[in-house]
Each structure stands twice: as structure tokens, then as C-alpha cells.
Amino acid sequence: MQNLKMRLVLLTLIILVGFLGASLAFSPLITNVVIRSGGNILIRVLFDKCDFIGDWKVSSPSENILEVDMNDKVEGNGSLKGTFAAIRSNQGASFYKRPAGQRWDFSRTPLMRVWIKIHQTMPSQFRFEIVTSEEWNVFYYEILDQLTVGEWCEVTIDMRLPDGSSSSERLPDLTYVRQIDFACWTEISQPLHFNWDNVTLASGPIIPIQAVIVPSWAAVLVGDTVTFQVGVLGGTQPYSYAWYVNGTLQRETSASFSFTPNAAGIYEVICNITDAKMEIKTVNATLAVFIPSQGFPPSIDVFKSEVRAMFIHTGWYMTHNFTLIAETCKNWGINSIFIQISKGYIWDYGANTVKFYQPLATAVNIFKSYGFNVHVLLVVGYQNVPENMRALTSSGLIDWVDFCKPEARQMLVDMVTSLATNYNIDGICYDYIRWDFREDMPLGEEAKQQFMNDTGITNINWPSDVLQGGAYYWNFTDWRHKPITETVRLMTQAIRQANPNINVSAAVINARFGEDYLLWRIGQNTPEWVEKDYVDFLCIMQGYQYTQRGIEWSWDYYLGGVPGKIPCIPFIYVKDGERTVDPSEMVQLVQMLRNYGIYNWVMWHYGGPGWGGGSGNYPDVRPYLAALKRAGFMEEPIWAIQNFTVTINGNSVIVSWTTTKPTIGRLEYAEHPLYTAQIRYSSHYRNYWKDIEYVGDSTIIEDEEPKMEHSFTILMTAQLEIRIQSIDINGVTVTTRTLSVVGPKS
Known part of the structure; x- marks a missing residue:
């Protein structure tokens, strides 16, 4: 029996020695073996001695420093030292290392130990991070609770148990680790120093699932x-x-x-x-x-009971399946499409003329085949500007249109004429029809001449007198909207001459900071475009900050309230800047819009099936559409006004239309404009701005009961302005823009 015990002990020792020998033979990185008092064996694998920089790098090396510290170390020849904001204050950085190949596999050694010394109290954002998978998912680990200022501390990090991540629906894929780093992403105004040394890996204890x-x-x-x-x-x-x-x-x-x-x-x-x-x-x-959407009746967008439009931020350099995008949009209840196009795709810079862009035409035709109305959103002022048409600022030329230059205006006129003529579209929407967010533009010779002609100011030191602090700074900021407004007039005139059936719209920043602010800051005089009928409807960009004020002030200043002089189809966003919006936030925004009687929207922007850029910065829109459906905001079916006609018969005017479901028809008319533009003065920005106001004092006649055919006869007068409405049993109202009726000349 005693011999048997001795043999078992000997056999155990042989197995143990053999195991350790094999481990050392097959893993030359093993630096030590620790046998705990409880008998458990912990094998530590040396990952990095930190004696030299090697594969370690630092983001923004012009602001942060990575170096070897030969004096302050745990063991070996030195340690690595990182200094955040070593050269100047910044918004943080990371000291990172990436594998020599494509990835590390830490699945069998998820326990990392590293010696760290901090030299001052660190911000709470100082963390250890790993980046995993092809999607570059980031996981972070809090380490400050294991550190003491001025002392070397061995920090233990179990990479299976992150404290947070860039994706709440992910676990770290430790078979595919692309980067490890020490990061501190926050504003840092003073240099922050830390050292790290001797990084090891171990298998770690069993953890719960x-x-x-x-x-x-x-x-x-x-x-x-x-x-x-x-x-x-x-x-x-x-x-x-x-x-x-x-x-x-x-x-x-x-x-x-x-x-x-x-x-x-x-x-x-x-x-x-x-x-x-x-x-x-x-x-x-x-x-x-x-259930998939049952479709929608044909009608112009502003005649629909609800406009549920989708903005397609095309990215023409990608490959998109527009058929799948169209099918997805239709099945989910979308009834209109806005497609973005930038100047570079429809302008031949060498020949200095417009060019036909077949991919746009193909996409338009695909969406049209599914029954959608299609609007092309043209990026007007920003980017892809020929150099001779660029705006001059105090810091030089920038990639922005100078609306004062005749050749720039002609380029834009030629572009919209081509869009209206050569593409099977229903509308053109102006985007970036403004100056950049700066007051020192335009400063070119054409701007100087136009400023002097428009203001009568000729004794001027240009441009110093019109820059901030100059004698005519306020005159200049008050004037800057005029070249833009004139460009809008010329573009719309060209569109209506080329194709009278095109609806013209403009994407405009909401007025949450006041119309006087936007006039001063970017020269966008939206109320004047509305007053002079340069646009058929507006697309107010409705964000998630100052929401109520943004809605109330925008509709008040730009349109004269709800429903307004012209209709509005506001943009609502799946991303608020860089932040992805939660679907519940969109539901709340749409609910607020509906509370004001606004049932239209354009969802900015599409991501999902068919999108060639992947999900990335373009979230899948289906969760947002589903959230709106669950809230009851996308009820079927859509109804619409159709066959709207105005007929002059002697001294009478017959106004008639049909609706695709029974509604109460209403006609409002007056012998004066239903809306006017009041001139306001801003003492803060020292500029004059316009405010659209509803005049009222009109006659309203309406159907006695819901019906699908509506007709009203009124007396023709020298000056007559009208608009019609249809109201369904739920109170959803479709209102046309105001129209002037001019009888035959006697």
C-alpha cells in the first residue's frame, strides 16, 4: 500500500513537471509560475516588458508624449511613461498598442495584470480599454480604484467583465482583440503623467455565465x-x-x-x-x-394627410440597392423620397457646364416605379465649389459659394434647370442655401460692389470697415441676406419656367435662437422667401434641443403659425449630431409636432436594407418606424386631396377638388392677402427682419357633412386670395398654400 502511494505521488510529480515543461516549451512568453497556498497553479504569460516603446503609440502625438522612463520602473530596464496634454490642453487621448498581425486571442488568458503608477489624481475618465471585432467595438475597464497616487500598484483587469462599452448589445470577443489602450477622453488643461510596466496575462478564475x-x-x-x-x-x-x-x-x-x-x-x-x-x-x-403598408394615393406631397418621407443621404461613391431601399420604405409606410445630390456630381468642372448623372436618374426612376414622389435635395452653398466661384473670407477662400458672383448664380441656375428638365422628379429642395456660420463673408470684389450699390455706402475701407468692430459691420451683416435671396429668386424662376409641376422647397435651420440671429449669423432670410412665394413649402430642420421653442418660433416667424402661409414638412433626425437618437425620443418629437397640428415629416436619414455603406453612421430606420407605428402615428390609410381646380366663369370663381376619403371641405378667401410680412428690428443684432403674420379677416365656407367631392362658388373680385382645407373625422387637416386668383383683364 505504501509503495502504491509513493508511486502515485511520483506519477503526479512527473505529470506536473511534464506539464510545466511542455507549457514552457510551447509558450516561451511564460515568465513565472505561482503555486498558491491552496494548491492552485497560476501561470502568468509575459505580454510586454515595457522596456521600450515598440508597438505602443499615442493619439495626437503633437499634444501628448509617449516615452521610456529608465529611472522609474518595477523591473527590467525601464517602464513606459505617458503624458496627456504634455504640450497643450486638449480633449484627451489614448496610449495604445496593436498586434503585429490582425488580432490577439485573449480567450484563454483573459486576466491581465499591469503595474501602473499615477503621479497625480487622474480624471474619472482614465481607463483601460480594448477594441474587438471587425466593427471596432470598444470596451472599457475602471482602474482608478486600484491605484494610489505616487505608488506602483499592480492592477488586475478581467477582460471578460467590462464596466462599459460602445455597444450595449455586445460582449467582448476576446478571440479578436485589435487594440489595448490607456485612455482619458475628457478636457485636460494641465499635463497628466502615468507609468506602466510588466504586463502579464493569465487564465483567470471561472466566472458566472x-x-x-x-x-x-x-x-x-x-x-x-x-x-x-x-x-x-x-x-x-x-x-x-x-x-x-x-x-x-x-x-x-x-x-x-x-x-x-x-x-x-x-x-x-x-x-x-x-x-x-x-x-x-x-x-x-x-x-x-x-403588416406591410397598403400603399398611398397619388398626389403631390403637400396634399397628403400625412407626409412620411425618407431622406436618402446617397453617398454616390457607395453601391446601393435602390430597389431594396424602395421596397423597404414602401412596406414600412413611407410615401415620399428626398435624395441628396451635391454639385460635384452634376457639374463638369472642366467644361464649366452641367452634366447628366445617370446614377441619380436611375435611382429616381426606381423610386418612381414604386409610386413615390421624389425630391432632389441640392447642396447649394457648401462644398464642391469651383475655385473661381468660392467665397472670400478674412482667412482666405473657402469651399463655399459666393452668391454675389454672377458665374456662381448662373451655375446654380443651370443646375436646377437641368434637374427640373432631365430627371423624372417631383420637387427640388435647396439645402445649405446660406453663408457659413461666420460673419466675415463674402469679402470678394463682387460683394464689395453689390454692398455699395445696395446700401449707398461708397466711402468705405474694404474689408476692414465691414468686419467686426468696423464702421459698417452692422450694415454688412444686415445686407448679407440679399445676394442669397436674389439667388433663390433666380433659381426658383428657372425651375418654374423649365417645369411648372416641380415643387420648390428649402431645408432651413429652425428659429429656436430667433430669426434675427439666423439673419445676422448666416444671412438666411426665410420669411422673405415665403412672403414672395419663392418656395412652395419649407423643410424646417427640427432637432431635439429647445424643441418646443424651435417649433413655436419657426412656424411663427417663417409661416405665420400653423398651418401657415405655405405647408411645412419638417426634418426629424435619427442622429443628433454624432449621437444616435433613441426611437422613443423620435416618438416624443412626432407627438409634439402632432400636438401643434403638424402631421408631416422627413426622416433624416436612411439606413437599413439596401444601404451600401453598412449600418455604421447610418442607423437602421426600421426601429424608428416601428416605434412610430406602435405609438399609432402611422395609421393606414393615407388620404389626399386630388383634382384641385380653380375655374373663372364670368363673375364667379368655382373652386373644386376631391379627396380619397370623406372629409369636410373648407374654402377661405379674402380680397386682401391672408398673410403679410411685418418688418421687425433687432436691437441686439441691429438688423431688420421679417415676421410672417396671419391677417385673417376672411370669409370661410365649408361642407355641412363629410364628402369626397367638394365644390364652392364665390364672387370674382379685383383681388382675391384663397386657400382650401380638408379635415377628416380625426381632425387631421390638409391645407394648401395661399393662392392669388386673377381674373381676365377687361
Whole structure:
């Protein structure tokens, strides 16, 4: 018996020595083996001695310093030292290392230990980070609780357990680590120093199962297939999977599950993950399923009960499947399309003339084949400007149109004429029809001459007198809207001459800071365009800050209230700057718009099936559309005004139209303009600005009961202004722009 025990001990020692020998032979990076008092073996793998910079780098090296510190170290020849804001204050940086190949695999050694010394109190944003997968998902780990100022501290980081990430629906893929770094992303005004040394890796203890399901919330149409994927860390492999839909066990037993719903409704998808030790982790997802849209009646957009438009930020350098985009938009209830085009695609810089762009024509025709009205949004002032047409500023020429230059105006006129003539579109929307956010433009010779002609000021030191602090600075900022307004007039005139059926619109910044501010800052005189009928409707860019004020002031100043002198189809955003908007925020915004009687919107901008750029900066729009559907904001069907005619018969005017569902028809008319533009003066910006006001004092006649055919006869007078409305049983109102009726000359 004693011999048997000795043999077992000897055999154990041989196995242990053999294991350690093999480990050392196959992993030359192993630096030490620690046998704990409890008998557990912890093998540490040396990852980086930190004796030299090697593959370590620093972002913004002109502001931050990475160096080797030969004096302050834990072991070896030195440590690495990083200094944030070493040269000047900044918004933070990272000291990072990337693998020599494509990736590191830390799945078997997820426990990282690194010696760190901070030389002063660090901001709370000082963290360790890893970047994983092809999508560059960032995961961060809080380390300050393990550090003491002025002391070397060994910090332990379990990469399986991040404290946060750039994606809440992800676990770190430790088989695909593309970068590790020490980062501090915040405003740093004084240099911040820290050292790090001797980075090792170890297997780490078994942790409870960590699991996520992607997507955790999804929205599809009946008949669409959605795939759910479970990611798992921790526990003891292998794992087994059991999937349930609304409590019913499914056949799938892998980490991926595809489901095709055949009925509308809300589905609960559950996955139970069981590891080798029978530990169970449950994750769940919600799937909202909707019936595809039943379509919409043909009509111009401003005659629809609801405009649900989609903006396509084309990125023509990418390959898009416009057929799939059109199909997705139609199935989800979109009824109008806005496609962006920049000047560079329709202007031949060598020949100095317009050119036909076939990809735009192809995209337009695809959307038209699905029944959409299509508007082309032209980036007017910004970017892709021929050098001889650029605006001069105090810092030189910038890539912005100088609206004072005749050749620039002619270029824009030629562009919109070509769009109206050569493409099968329903509308043209002006974007960036303004100056840049600066008051020192335009300063070219053409601007000087036009300023002197318009203001009568000739004794001037140009440009110093019109720059801030100059004798005529306020005169200059008050004048700057005139070249833009004249360009708008010329462009709209050209469009209507080329194709009277084109609807002209303009994307304008909302007036949450006041119309006088926008007039002073960017020279955009929107109320004057409305007053003079240079645009048929507005697209007010409605953001998520100062929302109520933005709505009230914009509709008040630009349109004279709701419904306004002309209709409005506001832009609503899936991204607020760089921030991706939560669908619930969009629901709240649309609810607020509806509270004011505004039922139209353009969703800016499309991402999803068919988009060639991937998801990235273009979030999938379907969760937003699903959220609006769930809130009851995309009810079917859309109705519309059709066959609107005004007929003069002797001394009578017959106004008639039809609607695609019974509505109460209403005619408002007066022998004077229904809206006027009041001149206001801003003492703050020292400029005169216009404010559209509803005059009223009109006659209104309406149907006694809902009907689909509407006709009213009124007396023809020398001056007559009218507009019509149709109101459904839910109070949704479609209002046309005001129209002047001029009888035959006697």
C-alpha cells in the first residue's frame, strides 16, 4: 500500500513537471509560475516588458508624449511613461498598442495584470480599454480604484467583465482583440503623467455565465426573417442552447436562431444557455411584427394627410440597392423620397457646364416605379465649389459659394434647370442655401460692389470697415441676406419656367435662437422667401434641443403659425449630431409636432436594407418606424386631396377638388392677402427682419357633412386670395398654400 502511494505521488510529480515543461516549451512568453497556498497553479504569460516603446503609440502625438522612463520602473530596464496634454490642453487621448498581425486571442488568458503608477489624481475618465471585432467595438475597464497616487500598484483587469462599452448589445470577443489602450477622453488643461510596466496575462478564475442576445429588440414585417445571435462568456464549456418563442420550444439548438413570423404582433424570444456544470443563463428579446403598408394615393406631397418621407443621404461613391431601399420604405409606410445630390456630381468642372448623372436618374426612376414622389435635395452653398466661384473670407477662400458672383448664380441656375428638365422628379429642395456660420463673408470684389450699390455706402475701407468692430459691420451683416435671396429668386424662376409641376422647397435651420440671429449669423432670410412665394413649402430642420421653442418660433416667424402661409414638412433626425437618437425620443418629437397640428415629416436619414455603406453612421430606420407605428402615428390609410381646380366663369370663381376619403371641405378667401410680412428690428443684432403674420379677416365656407367631392362658388373680385382645407373625422387637416386668383383683364 505504501509503495502504491509513493508511486502515485511520483506519477503526479512527473505529470506536473511534464506539464510545466511542455507549457514552457510551447509558450516561451511564460515568465513565472505561482503555486498558491491552496494548491492552485497560476501561470502568468509575459505580454510586454515595457522596456521600450515598440508597438505602443499615442493619439495626437503633437499634444501628448509617449516615452521610456529608465529611472522609474518595477523591473527590467525601464517602464513606459505617458503624458496627456504634455504640450497643450486638449480633449484627451489614448496610449495604445496593436498586434503585429490582425488580432490577439485573449480567450484563454483573459486576466491581465499591469503595474501602473499615477503621479497625480487622474480624471474619472482614465481607463483601460480594448477594441474587438471587425466593427471596432470598444470596451472599457475602471482602474482608478486600484491605484494610489505616487505608488506602483499592480492592477488586475478581467477582460471578460467590462464596466462599459460602445455597444450595449455586445460582449467582448476576446478571440479578436485589435487594440489595448490607456485612455482619458475628457478636457485636460494641465499635463497628466502615468507609468506602466510588466504586463502579464493569465487564465483567470471561472466566472458566472455572461450572455447577451443580439438584437435585443427588433421590428420586422410579416414574412420577413430575423436572426438572433447569443454571445456567451464565462461558465464552463461546452454550452447548450434552447430557444423559445412566446413560450414554445423551437428546434434550433445552436447559438443562432432565425425566425419568420407569419402574423403581426409582439413576440418574446428567449434563449436558455446551459453550461457543462448545468448552470443556466436566460436572455430574452422582443420582436415587433407589422403588416406591410397598403400603399398611398397619388398626389403631390403637400396634399397628403400625412407626409412620411425618407431622406436618402446617397453617398454616390457607395453601391446601393435602390430597389431594396424602395421596397423597404414602401412596406414600412413611407410615401415620399428626398435624395441628396451635391454639385460635384452634376457639374463638369472642366467644361464649366452641367452634366447628366445617370446614377441619380436611375435611382429616381426606381423610386418612381414604386409610386413615390421624389425630391432632389441640392447642396447649394457648401462644398464642391469651383475655385473661381468660392467665397472670400478674412482667412482666405473657402469651399463655399459666393452668391454675389454672377458665374456662381448662373451655375446654380443651370443646375436646377437641368434637374427640373432631365430627371423624372417631383420637387427640388435647396439645402445649405446660406453663408457659413461666420460673419466675415463674402469679402470678394463682387460683394464689395453689390454692398455699395445696395446700401449707398461708397466711402468705405474694404474689408476692414465691414468686419467686426468696423464702421459698417452692422450694415454688412444686415445686407448679407440679399445676394442669397436674389439667388433663390433666380433659381426658383428657372425651375418654374423649365417645369411648372416641380415643387420648390428649402431645408432651413429652425428659429429656436430667433430669426434675427439666423439673419445676422448666416444671412438666411426665410420669411422673405415665403412672403414672395419663392418656395412652395419649407423643410424646417427640427432637432431635439429647445424643441418646443424651435417649433413655436419657426412656424411663427417663417409661416405665420400653423398651418401657415405655405405647408411645412419638417426634418426629424435619427442622429443628433454624432449621437444616435433613441426611437422613443423620435416618438416624443412626432407627438409634439402632432400636438401643434403638424402631421408631416422627413426622416433624416436612411439606413437599413439596401444601404451600401453598412449600418455604421447610418442607423437602421426600421426601429424608428416601428416605434412610430406602435405609438399609432402611422395609421393606414393615407388620404389626399386630388383634382384641385380653380375655374373663372364670368363673375364667379368655382373652386373644386376631391379627396380619397370623406372629409369636410373648407374654402377661405379674402380680397386682401391672408398673410403679410411685418418688418421687425433687432436691437441686439441691429438688423431688420421679417415676421410672417396671419391677417385673417376672411370669409370661410365649408361642407355641412363629410364628402369626397367638394365644390364652392364665390364672387370674382379685383383681388382675391384663397386657400382650401380638408379635415377628416380625426381632425387631421390638409391645407394648401395661399393662392392669388386673377381674373381676365377687361
